[in-house]
Amino acid sequence: MNFNGNLALLGPKALESWLAERGHPRFRARQLLRWIWKEGVLDPDAMSNLSKDFRHLLKTDARIVLPKILHAQESEDGTIKYLLQLEDGKTVETVWIPREDQGRVTVCVSTQVGCKMGCTFCLTAQQRVERDLEAGEIAGQLLALPNRKKITNVVLMGMGEPFDNYDNVMGALDLMTDGEALFLGTRRITVSTSGLVPAMRRFLSESKCRLAVSLNAPNDEIRNLIMPINKAYPLADLLGALREVKDKRFLVTFEYILIRDVNDRPEHARELVKLVKGIPCKMNLLLYNENPQIPFKRPEWERVDAFQKILNDSGMLSFIRTSRGRDISAACGQLASEHKRRDNSFKPPRLSPTLLEGVAAGE
Template sequence: MKTALLGKTLDELNDAVKELGMPAFSARQIAQWLYGKKVSSIDEMTNLSLRNRELLKEHYEVGAALPVHAMRSADGTVKYLFRTPEGNFVESVYIPDGERATLCVSSQVGCKMNCKFCMTGKQGYAGSLTVTQILNQIYSIPERDSLTNVVFMGMGEPFDNLDAVLRALEILTSDYGYAWSPKRITVSTVGLRRGLERFLAESDCHLAVSLHSPFPSQRAELMPAERAFPITEIVNVLRNYDFSKQRRLSFEYILFGGVNDSLVYAKELVKLLRGLDCRINLIRFHAIPGVDLQGADMETMTAFRDYLTKHGIFATIRASRGEDIFAACGMLSTAEQQAEKERNLVKQ
């Protein structure tokens, strides 16, 4: 089986060409073909000699794979489904919004965090994506050259697959790779402490922390990770970091009707986050099967936002997108996995 070039850092490409006896400068040439010109085959790398291309092809391939399915929303949102070599499915979502075009990418197949409101968590955990599989979500969609932003907010917990995520971020932001500003990338987490501390030390990309309740007991019901990684401890870690420069800190807060949407919660959020240079993104809940949670109405969300803003915390209401195409994360992949099982049963 050949090894994928997509997802290799410059250091790894240097090692590869050295092992094959190719000139050292070939590594940067290959990186340019991959991340600058986004070729689909080694044959397209025409500034490598024919001999070296043939040599490279004996051991390597580009490693890109097209999505197996795409669902298009009336609002322009596109949800892509990718199949892993193991036969699992992961999603990415393209979200156009005026001059902004964001891609939401996944970092794992399923998730260990089992948040009550998340369909991905209901799948359980099947494995972490490789750097190749993470970058392929960007590399292999038709809109790749129009992207302005990438958010790691899809399936999985990025800090539970941090080695691969950090290598993907390196390629996206390095001069030999995509050469994007770290300001174009946001990584979301439930708050795995060691991963958080390492991310803050090794990356300059934006950070988003899933919060969803300022009360620990209720947050633990919604997000079991609270028991191992209390939000108060996460906030204390963040207080010791200077967010006044380039990196942006935000908190994600889904408003559930009658659960965490009263001004009591807004007041507690102000207490919890007082003094932090941050923003709060208020999110409408997309219902998922088997979960007795409902979204808050717009009037409630507006009052919640206005209270936070009045008390010194910049808050926005995130527009809902793609509600007609399995909007909630994990819905499409879950449906496809179920369909695959049914097809296999019919074959038997």
């Protein structure tokens, strides 16, 4: 962890350690946690139950700074995409996704500035990997939003691969679930991975939060083309780790982005059914969100229907997730890319020749 004096970067355990090193008991950390994360109070002078000396320490030896909103774009469907600025000026995206019909507000948070996983359909992958977010910068995206008390669900599915920043993600989950902090139920938080298998195994043994796996292909050949992580951890390793889970309540969510002529054919659906057989799961089918920077296309509706029918006929639980916020380019990385383009620091992506051949050949 790169602590620089900003106490809002720290998870609960790190905050306790910082105070213990200065001779303060654990209950002080709990009080401070409550002021910052439950009450949203950042000024030590307004923390009325803290002693004068303790408030003086907070003002002289530390500071409390949250991410702040730099830009917001609201979609016709109520989705709001925020560009948040961190204390060092770096920016990340956070998306507010209301479902009034279901009484839910889900917020999608980022875990890194940029991402090194290199998924070829993703704009975030094209941005330089700048740094990991600290625990408080991940959870702080929730605190920075207006109407934060309406948040019912959180997905760690924004910019970055959560398990490439494991310790900070676990600290952020502590902040989100701690009764003195944001106090969300573990079953309302989903961590999504592209398939970093060793860290995923660790997560499965250490956390009660939900897991989503970004699958996106029915075989290694296609997955190698669109998700380079698959070369390090092929499908047999990834799915093998899920098959080992003994907990009877375990249910993994697979995300499958349907991309025209890449992974959306009936034979791909049949292969997918066989691939995940025996794993308690639900399959979220997402339609690729086109953007001018990447030459992939959304599939035709007929293909999507046919694909889902094959899954449903096999008895699999599958859902077609309609894209929220399409009119504001709410796919991962798009707002940050636009911001960088205005800054002239964005480099348009180049797809590898192998991938383009694969797409052209309809592999």
